[in-house]
Amino acid sequence: MASASTPIALPVTTRDPRPGLSGLTPGELEAWLVARGQPAYRAKQIGDGIWRTGAWSLEEVLTLPSALRSELAAAFRFDTVADTERRLSDEGLTEKGLHRLSDGALVESVLMHYPARGAQRERHTLCISSQAGCAVGCPFCATGELGFTRDLETAEIVDQVRHAARRLAAAARRVTNVVFMGMGEPLLNLDRVLAAVDALNDRKRFGLGARHITVSTSGVVPGIRRLTALGPQFTLAISLHAARDPLRDVLVPLNRRWPVAEVVAAARDHAA
Ligand code: SF4
Incomplete structure (x- = not known):
C-alpha cells in the first residue's frame, strides 16, 4: 500500500534460485543443519550472524567453520538485496532506498527520522515493500502505474530492514518502527508478510515489538478476516481514500470487489 512516488522501471533478469537465509525460521535452519550432520547450535551462530552482528556476508560470520560457510553459500543467499541506491531529502530526515533484487527487480524502502521532542524519544521508522509493483492499480500511485511484477520472498522483505538497521547501527541508532506501506499490497502476499512479521517480531531474530509493526492494506477483505482469525499480532x-463507493471504485479499483461497507465491517470485526 504505497503512497505516490516516482515511477520505477523494473528490469527483470534471471532470478537467483537460492532462498534468502533471513527468510528461514530458526527451526527450519536447525533442521537443514542437522540433516547435514551439523550440530544444532550452529543455527544460533548463523542467526547471530544474520540478526546481531551486522555482517554483510557469510565470510564475516567467523564463528562458523569455512566448509560450512561454503555449504551455506551454495544453498542460500546471506543477503537478497544486490545493491541499494540511497537518496536523501528533507535535510536528511528522509532516506529513500532503491533496492535491486537478484532478478533486477527494483523495490523501494523509505527511512524516516523523527528527532526527539520533549518527552518523546527519537524514532526511525522504516516503510518497506512487500511486492515488486502492484496489481491493485490505484491511479494516484506510481507503483500502481507499473503493474504487478511479482511477490517478494520473505527474506527480500526483511532484508530491507536489515539494510536500514546496519546503516543506523553505524550511528548507534536502531529501527524503531516498521510499516508495510511501500510497494505492493501486503495482504495479497500475506503468507510471506506474516513470515516477515514473525522474523521482525521474534526476540531471537530482529526483536521489534509487535506494536511497533504496522501493516497497511487498501482493503483486501479476505486478508483482513484471516488476520482477525489469527489474532492481532x-x-x-x-x-x-474515499468513503463512498462511486469515488472509491475509481481511486482504489479493488473496491469494486470489496466495497466500503464490506471493508468497514471487516475492520470493525478486527477491532472488536
Ligand atoms: S494498493 Fe498498490 S496501487 Fe494502490 S496505493 Fe498501494 S501500492 Fe499503490
Missing part, C-alpha cells in the same frame, strides 16, 4: 491500518 501487529497494528493493521486500512487506507480507504
Whole structure:
C-alpha cells in the first residue's frame, strides 16, 4: 500500500534460485543443519550472524567453520538485496532506498527520522515493500502505474530492514518502527508478510515489538478476516481514500470487489 512516488522501471533478469537465509525460521535452519550432520547450535551462530552482528556476508560470520560457510553459500543467499541506491531529502530526515533484487527487480524502502521532542524519544521508522509493483492499480500511485511484477520472498522483505538497521547501527541508532506501506499490497502476499512479521517480531531474530509493526492494506477483505482469525499480532491500518463507493471504485479499483461497507465491517470485526 504505497503512497505516490516516482515511477520505477523494473528490469527483470534471471532470478537467483537460492532462498534468502533471513527468510528461514530458526527451526527450519536447525533442521537443514542437522540433516547435514551439523550440530544444532550452529543455527544460533548463523542467526547471530544474520540478526546481531551486522555482517554483510557469510565470510564475516567467523564463528562458523569455512566448509560450512561454503555449504551455506551454495544453498542460500546471506543477503537478497544486490545493491541499494540511497537518496536523501528533507535535510536528511528522509532516506529513500532503491533496492535491486537478484532478478533486477527494483523495490523501494523509505527511512524516516523523527528527532526527539520533549518527552518523546527519537524514532526511525522504516516503510518497506512487500511486492515488486502492484496489481491493485490505484491511479494516484506510481507503483500502481507499473503493474504487478511479482511477490517478494520473505527474506527480500526483511532484508530491507536489515539494510536500514546496519546503516543506523553505524550511528548507534536502531529501527524503531516498521510499516508495510511501500510497494505492493501486503495482504495479497500475506503468507510471506506474516513470515516477515514473525522474523521482525521474534526476540531471537530482529526483536521489534509487535506494536511497533504496522501493516497497511487498501482493503483486501479476505486478508483482513484471516488476520482477525489469527489474532492481532501487529497494528493493521486500512487506507480507504474515499468513503463512498462511486469515488472509491475509481481511486482504489479493488473496491469494486470489496466495497466500503464490506471493508468497514471487516475492520470493525478486527477491532472488536
Ligand atoms: S494498493 Fe498498490 S496501487 Fe494502490 S496505493 Fe498501494 S501500492 Fe499503490
